[in-house]
Amino acid sequence: MHLTPPLRAPEPPHGPSHSDVLRRWEELEWWSCAYCDASFGGKVVAEVDHIAPLAKGGSHEWVNLAPACRECNCLKSDRDWADWCTVLAGQMDTERSLPVT
Template sequence: MDASVLVLNASYEVINICDARRAIKMLVKGIASAEREYEREIHSAHAAFKIPSVIRLFRYVHIPHRTVKFSRKNILLRDRYTCQYCGKQFPPAYLTLDHVEPTSRGGTTSWDNVVTACKKCNTQKANRTPMEARMQTIRKEYKAPHIVHFLHMSKYSAAYHKEWQEFLFAR
């Protein structure tokens, strides 16, 4: 019952992650349907259920837009503690934040311009643009993580559930 379940709005938009107990309650109450299931089953006194992996609400619920707080901790988490120049993973103490376009050149302190860099790469890049330093970031684009990616990364392991991906990357 500790399995995590992706919750979709009626529109298929990802809205949350909950545990299997709560998801099954929603199925039993008839307010959601199972879109994907795990192989495992659980047995109650009267019935056996396959544990849902993805559920979808029958009725659309309005969810206010939620954003992930911009912070050092959250940037490291988004980048999975991986230097975005050399591609190696480090413990947090060895990592710094780098402005891809330096602030002196108008680079902003935002999700799309701040990345994780190891101390060595940051020192090497110094106050230069990637072009000047001849150091490209390992990804083309950076942005704020989707709130649910983030919930998942912070609450659970970094490995995504395979069957969630089509929903998480749908938009």
Template sequence: MPNVLVLNASYEPLGVVPVRRALILLLHDKAVSLEDSGLLMRSSSTQIPAPSVVRLKRFVRIPYRANVPLTRRALFARDGGRCAYCGGVATSVDHVIPRSRGGAHAWENVVAACRRCNHVKADRHVAELGWRLRHQPAPPSGLAWRIIGTGHRDPRWLPYLRPYGVGEEAPVVECR
């Protein structure tokens, strides 16, 4: 079963729910379907197009969460799936300041890296190799990171997530 993006009445992303929960919101007149997934949900007397994006009719207040959990999936989403050193396709996680040299496992010290760069860098500082980071690592911000961190992505969701800084891809560069 597909998952459905739920937006607040103000079009802010709230979360991802199963299609069954989204249909219940629609049938109880608590939400409006903005995008259809192309599937039809049938009962004995009716059929309803399964939604891909729904918007709540009433505004729901959400408590502010300052920190986004550091997960591999969220890290690759933040870095656009690209190596922080060469811009190639990232396949591993690297600590800018190695943990063996006192580096923390935190957003400010962790980047996505390709296998070759991670192997060459090994247990050294970036400055020792004369390398530069393509961007300074920082914790992601914005409401949409709660959705991207879940790993559920649908291309129909991008127009609703772009105002919150999600969906811009880094240019593809071959690894050296």
């Protein structure tokens, strides 16, 4: 019997580590979500978003990385930039609240 491993996102082959990215953004004082402007700290966790998703051919290089809160990163998922902008535009008239966990 042949078992196939579970599918998962490909590991970034090159580029900065997750901790290097977060440290650099903190040094640059770019310490809020690039999409909703939520300030990181406390209950709002900083995540690294690939603007052009790895699943769709994006790279793991500085020019393709943006700081995102968990909510935005999850909502964006593997959407390309145009689709994500449409989602964000639809939310501009409503106030979005970040979940407190």
